[in-house]
Amino acid sequence: MARLQSDRFPLKAPLIAGLGVAAALIAGVAALTWLAGGPAPTVSASADINGQPAAVLASAEIAGEPGDGPVPFSDAQTEEVSLPGVRDTADALSTQESARASGPAEPVAPPAPLEGFYENGPGGPLPIINASGVRPDQAYAMDFDGAADVPTVSVIVGGLGLSESLTTRAIEALPAEVTLSFAPYADDLQTWINRARADGHEVLLELPMEPFDYPNNDPGPHTLLVDASATENSRRLTWLLSRTAGYVGVANYLGARLGAAEGPLTEIFTALEDRGLSIFHDGAGRRAILSQAGRQADARMTIADRVVDSDPTPRAIDGRLLELEALALQNGSALGSGFAYPATVDTVAAWADGLEGRGYQLAPASFVMGIRNPVEADSQASSQGDHGDETDHADPHGDTH
Numbered sequence: 001m002a003r004l005q006s007d008r009f010p011l012k013a014p015l016i017a018g019l020g021v022a023a024a025l026i027a028g029v030a031a032l033t034w035l036a037g038g039p040a041p042t043v044s045a046s047a048d049i050n051g052q053p054a055a056v057l058a059s060a061e062i063a064g065e066p067g068d069g070p071v072p073f074s075d076a077q078t079e080e081v082s083l084p085g086v087r088d089t090a091d092a093l094s095t096q097e098s099a100r101a102s103g104p105a106e107p108v109a110p111p112a113p114l115e116g117f118y119e120n121g122p123g124g125p126l127p128i129i130n131a132s133g134v135r136p137d138q139a140y141a142m143d144f145d146g147a148a149d150v151p152t153v154s155v156i157v158g159g160l161g162l163s164e165s166l167t168t169r170a171i172e173a174l175p176a177e178v179t180l181s182f183a184p185y186a187d188d189l190q191t192w193i194n195r196a197r198a199d200g201h202e203v204l205l206e207l208p209m210e211p212f213d214y215p216n217n218d219p220g221p222h223t224l225l226v227d228a229s230a231t232e233n234s235r236r237l238t239w240l241l242s243r244t245a246g247y248v249g250v251a252n253y254l255g256a257r258l259g260a261a262e263g264p265l266t267e268i269f270t271a272l273e274d275r276g277l278s279i280f281h282d283g284a285g286r287r288a289i290l291s292q293a294g295r296q297a298d299a300r301m302t303i304a305d306r307v308v309d310s311d312p313t314p315r316a317i318d319g320r321l322l323e324l325e326a327l328a329l330q331n332g333s334a335l336g337s338g339f340a341y342p343a344t345v346d347t348v349a350a351w352a353d354g355l356e357g358r359g360y361q362l363a364p365a366s367f368v369m370g371i372r373n374p375v376e377a378d379s380q381a382s383s384q385g386d387h388g389d390e391t392d393h394a395d396p397h398g399d400t401h
Contacts (some may be wrong), residue, residue: 031358107198108176112190113244114139121242124190127275135276136263137300138247138375142202144177150361151328152181154368155308155321155348156280156337158206158251160196161186166340173345175352176200179365181251181280181337182244184208185220189244197246202364205247207240207268209255211284224268226261233264237271246375248366249278249300251337259285262293269297278369282307282337300373304337309344317347328360333368 049202117136118125127136146152151169157174158181160167170180179197181204182189195204209218210226241250250272258265259281272279279301281290287303294301303329308320320336327334338344 006375008099048142057378069250108200109140109142109197109246111194111257112140112197112244118245122239123242125245126238126242127245127247127277129276135375137276137278137366137369139198140175140202140246142197142200142364144363144367146361146363146367150360150366151325152330152333152361152363152366152371153355154333154335154336154363155324155352156181156204156251156304157340158204158337158383159183159342160340161189161192162390163340166342166345167192169342170194170345171341172199173198173349174201175349175362177362177364178342178348178352179204182208182247183253184222184240184243187347190210190246193246194242202366204245204251204365205241205244206253207237207250207255208253209258209284211254212257214257217254224255224258224264226258226264228264230264230267234271237268239326241275241277247277249280249369251280252282252284254284256284259283260289262289262296265293266288266296269299269301271398273297273299278302278366278373280335280337282371300369300375302335302369306334306336307394308338309341310346312339312341312343314347317344318351321348321351325355325360326359333371334366335368 011079113125113127116130117127117134117139119128120126123258130139143285154177159270160170160180160187161182167186176199179202180198182193183206186192196203208223209225211217211219214223214225222240224233224236228236252259255265275355279294279299279303282304283290290301290303306320308321308324309317310320311317317338321331324336336350352362
C-alpha cells in the first residue's frame with residue numbers, strides 16, 4: 001500500500017521542498033526590511049510623496065560603504081561636472097550677455113550733416129564747401145591709413161535704400177572699406193546713410209541719368225536729361241542733392257545717353273564740382289566723352305575700371321574681381337562698381353576676406369580718388385578727413401579731370 005501511494009503522487013516531496021525554500025526567502029526579506037528600519041519606500045513615477053517619512057523627502061540613500069547613512073543634497077559641488085557642448089554654450093551666452101551689458105559699439109562717423117557743410121535746399125541740406133575751403137568729399141571721407149606702395153582696390157556697391165533686406169545685408173556683410181551707393185528715392189534715406197557711416201562705410205548718392213531707351217527705361221521723375229534745359233537739369237540736380245547728407249560724392253544710375261552728350265554732362269559736372277563733390281562713374285556711355293566733360297568742368301571725377309556684376313553670377317563676379325587685382329598691380333589702383341545683388345554682396349565679401357593676404361589693400365573709393373585726383377594742397381591741409389599719402393600719386397590711368 002505504501003508503494004502504491006508513492007506512485008500516485010511522484011511530485012509531492014519536491015513540491016514541499018520548493019515551498020519550504022520560498023518561505024525561507026520571504027522570511028529573509030522580511031528580516032532584512034526590519035533591520036533596515038521599516039518598509040522601503042515605493043519607487044514609482046506616480047508614487048505619492050505625501051505619505052513618505054520626512055527623512056526620505058529630505059535626503060537620498062546613496063550606495064556606499066556600510067554605515068555611511070543618508071547623504072543630504074547640498075548646493076556645494078565638490079567635483080565639476082562637464083557635459084559635451086554645455087560649457088561652450090554657457091560661455092557663448094555669457095559673452096552675449098556681456099556684449100549687451102556693454103551697449104552698442106561707438107559709431108565710426110557722426111550723423112550727417114556736419115556743421116558748415118550744408119545750406120538749405122528744396123528737399124533738405126545741400127552740400128557746400130565750408131568757409132575754410134574744406135570740401136564735403138573730404139569732410140565725409142572715412143579715415144583710411146593706407147600704404148602708398150601697396151596695390152589698392154576699391155569697390156562701390158550701389159542700388160541701396162530701396163530694399164530693406166538687401167540694404168541691411170550690404171551694410172552688415174561687406175567690409176567697411178567697401179563704399180555704398182544709395183538711390184535718391186529711398187524712404188528714410190538719411191537714416192540709412194547714417195547707419196552705413198556709423199558702421200564705417202563711405203557713402204555716395206546716385207544720380208539718375210538718361211539711358212538710351214528712355215522713357216521705356218525710366219530712372220525716375222528727376223532724371224537728368226540730354227534735351228532738358230540747363231535750368232531744368234539744375235533744378236532736378238538740386239532736388240536730388242538735397243535728399244540727404246553725408247555722402248562724399250555721386251555715382252551715376254544708368255545714363256548711357258547722357259554719358260555720350262558732352263555739353264549737358266559738362267554743365268552737371270561743373271555744378272557738382274562747385275559743391276565740392278567727387279564724381280564716380282561706372283563708364284556707361286562713351287568713356288572719352290566722360291573724361292572730356294570731367295576735364296572741362298575741372299571736376300574730381302574718375303571712371304570705374306570694371307562693372308563687377310554685369311554678369312551677376314558668382315563665378316563671373318569672381319573673374320571681374322581678379323581683373324581688378326591685376327589692374328591694381330599694374331597701375332597702382334583699381335576701381336570696381338556693382339549692384340547690391342545677393343551674389344554680388346556675398347562674392348565681394350568672400351573675396352575681400354583674403355585680399356590682404358594676396359598683397360593688396362581694400363580702400364574706400366575716396367582713397368582711390370585721392371590717388372588719381374589729388375586735392376589742391378591748401379584745401380588738403382585743412383581737411384578733416386584727409387589722407388596725407390594721396391598727394392604723392394599721379395593718376396595711373398591718365399584720367400586727369
